[in-house]
Amino acid sequence: MIKKILLLVCIAFSSTVMVAQTTVTGTVKDALTGDLLPGANIKVSRKAVGTTTDFDGKFVLKVADNPPFTIEVSMLGFKTEEIEITKKNQKVEVILTENETSLDEIVVSASRTPERIMESPVTVERLDARAIKNTSSPSFYDGLENLKGVDINTNSLTFKSVNTRGFATFANTRFMQLVDGMDNSSPALNFAIGNLLGMSELDVNTVELLPGASSALYGANAFNGIMFMTSRNPFDDQGISFSYKSGLTSQDAAGDNTFHDVSIRMAYAFSNKFAAKATLSYLKGTEWFATDYRNTAKGKYAPGDRNSKNDFDGLNIYGDEVAIDLGGAIGRVSRTGYREVDLMRDYEARSVKLNTALHYRPFGDDRLEVIFNSKFGVGNTIYQGANRYNIRDFYLAQQKLELRGKNFFVRGYVTTEDAGNSYDSRFAAININRRWKSDQDWFKEYAGAYLVSGSHAFARTQADSGRLEPGTPGFQAAFNDVTSDPDLVTGSKFQDQTKLYHGDVNYNFQDVIDFAEFQVGGSYRRYSLNSSGSIFTDFDGPIDYDEYGVYTQMQKKFLEDDRLKFTASIRYDKAQNFEGNVSPRVSLAYAAGENKNDNFRASFQTGFRNPTTQDQYIGLDAGAAILVGSAPDNLDRYTSAPLPVSTAGLAFTGGATTTIVGRQAYENSFSASSVQAGAPAASVAPLVKPEKVTAYELGYRGLINAGKSRITIDLSGYYNSYEDFISGKNVLVPFYGTVGDNSLSLLALRNGDFKAFQVYTNSTADISSYGASIGLNTKVFNGFDLGVNYTYAKFDFDQASDPDFEAGFNTPEHKVKLQFGHTNLFENFGFNINARWQDEYLWESTFLDATIESRTILDAQINYTVPSIKSVFKLGGANLTGKQYFSAPGVGAIGSQYYLSWTINN
Template structure:
């Protein structure tokens, strides 16, 4: 590997530096006298450096002649400087562990290094030490143990991180940056967890910034940001490898083995050239989704009514069953030629396919990261080429359930930086691979044989109910229906595992036309450039930063997701910002003011200010009080603007003005009366019908209820008047305290957010003919009395549901608080306890059709207890999480999610002689299986064992 990386570097230059001075040494912990692997050793003022090995030993070869100084540092310890006065000097350095995490340095809060203690806003942090001690199967899972952080499990490989409410698997209100690059899917506008992210061997720090941060980070820095920074090959050298295996275990999925392995290789070939490569591979089995109940919508703000399939029921729509949405009304008398009422009629659904039939549930993640680093002057000025390439399988739940299979995403970045500025540009390219919509797979597999199936069903039913089938009692509808379904399924429903099933499944999942297939086709790209300059080294009176960004989306789904039927849809966003920091009162009071302007091609410009004050009190400045006012905004996503997708139960149409006429629905069948009025068996609607000619869903329910009571009241139908979607905004107020009280570190905060123009879906119904204002009337005849055409359409069921993208006019606010306590007891045992309270206010009556989707428990408690060195080379850690029940709202289903208690545990043992750390652990040790959302896989336990060499 070293030779390979060296060959790559030689392409850049043939310059080599001959070492003249050699320094050796050992780095240990000042208290335990244990070696500190990975400590950075660097020549002061130069980029020359190396890292301590597993035994804490290092060898530094440099071209410098003594005297010069070296700095030894590592996260979690105070750095030390040593003077080198001669060649072949041997130094022994003891580093002192930072007494409190409040002394650790973060960057994301203000785009400049500062102690957590002095940060003007709430921030959570995880570093290499925390990753080593994590009781979770991966470092990304371990984020859930941070204060105020929620991790919603979509699948084994797809986790959605969220802070401060309004959680969703498609979390477009939360950003994820990996080495400064937005890790979101360009088409979906949210990150697929760490499916295509970072190997844990290469993680330097992870910072979570809860709440609004648009003043520095622009659009979509709305509800929080996750920053992941990798190790620089100049500073962290060597070869590391890990292997991990174990079992996932749940009632529905059984016991399934998983494997997770990877390596990292990093070398500095000189003071000017360094390179690294990392690779990781994970393969396992997803949690199985097996909810076969029916969810009956009770309207926004209410959980759905959950009903199992009843004996004798002929029409149903089970949650994790796909294809039973195919249903028609069979008029047995019309088919048999008998008088009306002889055999009657009923609505009959096809027998659907369970989700388990439509996916192999293979979870997979393959990630590669290559970086070439050039420091032409041997100092902090650095040119970086970075490529991140990932491929994987996962499950995603949105409006439907999607099997994301062989999904491919790559990012390529060129960055120029030093301690005072950076300029970078990167491209994100994705390919949906063999992904498909599981609902449409079941629906279109059943539509393929629907005529034959229903013919057999009707023939069998009529024969059975009339007593014409030997051995079948006449006049029993339940028996007749059961026999009809058995015969039809046997003849016309290919069974999973059969050759006929496999052939039909391959045909449907490789067809990107959702009228006949289910393939998820996408090759969307994103281009982004941004830069920042800090004038602090030039001006003493204040720390001033300026920066800006430009982004272009290039949507390319070939008309399967977006309305890009005739080629990619391109649109741009750009922004600029400035920040000023100034300290007063003997540097105890720090003022931070920021302002940013952003403009998207389809929307008016947006200004985002932020003001904060932080005051360090106490003789040792160990008590920090902070207060901030900040704003955030979120541009409508690519889907909010340009989607054109028939999702089965509703058509999703984005509201960009140039999108409405591009979308045209598939042919929609009319009732017999509708065919007479329109003089055609079907009609097609444009996307404009959803916004310009529709009724609200709540008013349709009211009208249907009046009709069911025998007195239909057309005045109850309310015309939907929803504006086109525009950016949503949040205004956030926060106060907090960080400090050291005795030996206890205290971090507490409280916030209040108000939202304006909250983006969301609203379901409307558009009549297949007629104007919703009743301006066109069908005369008599053909109707008994003149009647508005739209009223006829609604009464006959001739309407099409749409999900439109718009903004709520209701007042929505959220508020909460967090409290974290950490200390050490019994000479080295870490104890942590944190509590988060989250609440939101929304008057449902002010916007009956709107689902706010807060999707967050009101109360959450997390507890941690462990010791990385109980005795020599042995450590352990245990984490406990509890939250109360909460309402989950989504387009898939609404339900109350039960309270849960989850315990994770790990023990680890280090063997210095082979430079190895062994770890065994369990996530959800108690085995209390739980859901994070209705329709999702039931999450069980995960047991693991790992071996890491030279971590």
């Protein structure tokens, strides 16, 4: 059946019919306990022919090969054994030895070559299928937060942002995420889309995460860290797997809501030459409602509400950002806004992911493999940037063609996105208001009513006459019109069909050069921005620009038993609008002790980050400010919509308007901080250029014998120094006058004749960050797993050196994580508990600055395996204490999540 199903989605390949010539039978046992091991994998070395042990640890392998040949026997958590088969009908008994520690696992990402975590020259965190089974989190992606030094910021139920070592945002452009070698980020909006449209949990092979700068091998944007998610190869992992997960999300504002998560994976090797797989995942649930209606002023929480503040600006209320000073006794007044819950349709969270792959091995083994991979995803989520965006029917597709051998790979892929029916909730409210009454008429009616009555309450009631109330047909009609209109002057829809083209190549000379291991490689990337002028200044056609890079690495082992490993890398990158960057990395790793169980490492490396597509080419009126990118060819491309000019300080008198060109924000503006301080001064905002980091790290990994216990320890410390840190700067552009030359520009400030802009530039301030982490893992009480880790993160920045700059470190100074469980407490039954604590910290962003309170989170799960039906049942929950918390100001409060899952044949 599976063969027929996959043939429908695969191209025509002829398969080789195998005639069994050799039969190998045997058993697989645990070296420590002597128990027979069900589910162990047995395969012919370098081929797709294989089987697994049954419930009694026995196997029968029939192959077409004549002896001699080699079989590989493997199982998660055990060391792989190779057995030489020398005769037909041979019987074997295989003894598997459990990995002493997780540090024995093999990783590839740290040096682009296989090596034990123990011997890696840099910090590495890893998650595999066994860890995924044991995680207490609702998904493997959520489970990443239990890794040492890893933060996850929850934007919504389906959109979560991974980060390491500070400077986190939801877009998180300083952290790179790769799925099977493809950059899993939106090419237009730049945010890594988490696992909204990523990988099915059934198809995850490993997740490797490198905290810290990694530009020497991986180029731009591998600045704070990089994460690699790799899927299972259909030659190695065949069969049909299925998972169904259902449960509840519980939140005070939203109540209890069900969610469903269904996945299926089908993989089949038609022969030693051709294999294919397909995975399909569907998730549906309800987002966390955002109902924080506290007043905000100047980007921070402020006292007062709508009844006490005439210029009230509620956090999760939109449309009340439109405000003016009516002068005299009236003062500053804002329009009446709409709550987010009335603007997000049904808060539906949805994700549909389809991944198909064709694998072809011309020689019938893994010496050479051709892979064609297609990924498609569509979904709904909520994204918080400068505003809150309802990402609805968002579509992302990736197609990759890769040629891979033992020592090389060549890959190229294209990413295509479509914003679908996504819209900006702030502009939805602003323009719904303008549908039933223009701003000019509303403020005139307010002023007139106040002059008659002297009452702000009466004035607002009069001005709000005719207001469209949520739930009425009139409101719904206006909402539908506004959210389908891509012109932000009148609508709120995001219109985007941006594409990204990328190519990578790498070659390892290990079979050619004996002196040391040398690698060379390179990459090329081309962006084609296509938002039709709704996000970027591409109203007259797509904006294309490109980047490329080349690198080389040498790795050499010295001393007796190769105890000392030296690694040196260097990379050169060039982007179209900027000068080239050179990124070196040098590291030393030394293995001490009789069994090389004490490993010390030291590294120096640099990283850089190119300005994003938005930093360079955005041209967006976000309401509170106009965002204008600083690419040289973007400055004159952006022209604002008509802006009202006052007469003698009386807004809207005479109806005069003006427009502003983007260049004025960079060349004729006041710094916002100086105006707020009462001493207006010209803004200095050079055009943005790449930012750089110089990183130093020391670390130790080891295995310590403490009586009958063996404790693994992983310790690291780092120091980062930043140069030309990219930042957004708030400036005020006067409608008339030249800043610094005459009094007209100051008059414009007094009359309110100015517009706020956010420009993209680099801070001249000295910024550094430093931190440390330690992780301990052991077994206690006769087989219980116990792990604890601690992370410290801090940054230094002199605010006085750059008053307009917000560092946005957005990371707690202290984090502690604890894990306790047993994979087989009694026959087929296991459990796991994860607890996390972090202290309070300041969150800074264009949306709002606020303190995030400290929190303690408890997750737990129990699981039961039923071998007869190849099934695992899991019952668990996240945030079991029930205390809601905010990941950032403005997002929905995160409540509890409970789930029950059934996984078959995985």
